[in-house]
Amino acid sequence: MSELKKNIVDEGDGRVIVVKKGEELRCEGSEEFPVIVELKSGQAECFGSELVQGRKYTITDMSVAFFTWHGCTFHIKGEHAKPYVSSETNMKTAMNIHAALENLRQSAKDSSNEGEDKGHGPRVLVVGTPGCGRSTLCRILANYSARMYGTPILVDLDTNNNFFNMPGCVSAVPILRSADPVSGFTHEYPLMYHYGHLSPKSNEKRYAQCLDLLAASISEKCRKDETANSSGLIINTPTCTADVIVKAAKTFQCDFILVIDTERLLNQVNTNLKKENMSDVRTILVKKSSGVVPLDEELKKKLLEQRIRRYFYGFGKEMKLNPHSISVRDHSLTIYKIGGREIPLDCLPIGAKKADVALQLERVSPNSPDLLHKVLSVVDCKQDATEDAIKNACVRGFVVLEDYDKSRNTFRISCPSDSFPFSVALLQDTAFIEVV
Secondary structure, three states: OOOHHHHEEEEOOEEEEEEOOOOEEEEEEOOOOOEEEEEEEEOOEEOOEEOOOOOEEEEOOEEEEEEOOOOEEEEEEOOOOOOEEEOOOOHHHHHHHHHHHHHHHHHHHHHHHOOOOOOOOOEEEEEEOOOOOHHHHHHHHHHHHHHOOOOOEEEEOOOOOOOOOOOOEEEEEEOOOOOEOOOEOOOOOOEEEEOOOOOHHHHHHHHHHHHHHHHHHHHHHHHHOHHHHHHOEEEEOOOOOHHHHHHHHHHOOOOEEEEEOOHHHHHHHHHHHHHOOOOOOEEEEEOOOOOOOOOOHHHHHHHHHHHHHHHHHOOOOOOOOOOEEEEEEHHHOEEEEEOOOOOOHHHOOOOOOOOOOOOOEEEOOOOOHHHOOEEEEEEOOOOOOOHHHHHOOEEEEEEEEEEEEOOOOEEEEEEOOOOOOOOEEEEEEEEOOOOO
């Protein structure tokens, strides 16, 4: 499986590693012990993004795999770098899936050019168990399509570990170019809708509403943009039940569901598809890559904090951005939470029924301890906007509420900009303390 001893040569302060065609170099870095990788000769890619010869890529807090179709040579430097070369890779499977999707994209494009009824390109939902490589496969497929001059819409329904850094939202963005091999799609500007939690289970009705809002926006985009329409959708999902998966497939009018590494989930999805009369949706079992590294809870928490930090400070060791600490009067900023507190049935009058509070918009008091250090999703609404307008508004950005001065009736927020022209924000579950 590994031929590291045969393929590695010490050179200066690093090592030279030869990777044969059809193999991949795997390594893992951290903030304390980053790994610097340079492509010296040949061609290689990282999750579908082509590497540039001579450019040095710094790996921190992530595991990466550099694959080559024709063979290449790397120079790798890192005090605690533990690279190895593997021939057990799923890149050929990913390429076969991409090729099939490209044929469908071309058919959709040809139909549009001939003036036939406007259909759409392939819409693919990627699902699986925790740590199976869902986001990796989505990233590869999106990058491959972009390299073929397509504009697939990458949809991320994972409100915990998503492509675009900030948690608590569902998002989508047309991919105009392949991602940076290391930082990924963090430089894109997605359309986002506020959910507020890290798991679909926390508020299933609001999560379903977010999917409906996102799907409606994507439909409007595809109606106006022929290239995006024929390029289709690539949809990343969180760890969720078969019910949520089928709901997402129905909402986004998916043609395919790729199930990674679990026949049990595949069977559950197939059963639910039949119940919903969606047997035309094809389900495909995809083998899990041997290079996938499972994440424990401590590391997940660390990566979540890192994604929030990147939003305010930027990516990489340089962290070129600098958030501003701004004072905002409490009368000029109204903070809401979607999903009210349920009243126990025992506390209700006789004969009364429990109210459905899952979609209720509840105003949060400035004095509430729940606000301190919480991430807020900022929406472009006026304070006198209707409840539906606020809940259905897309997210314009994020701030962190650092403190509330009761004597001055003033919030202190950490903001990417030096001004804050908005008056409505939505509360997330996620807290972030080390902003400054």
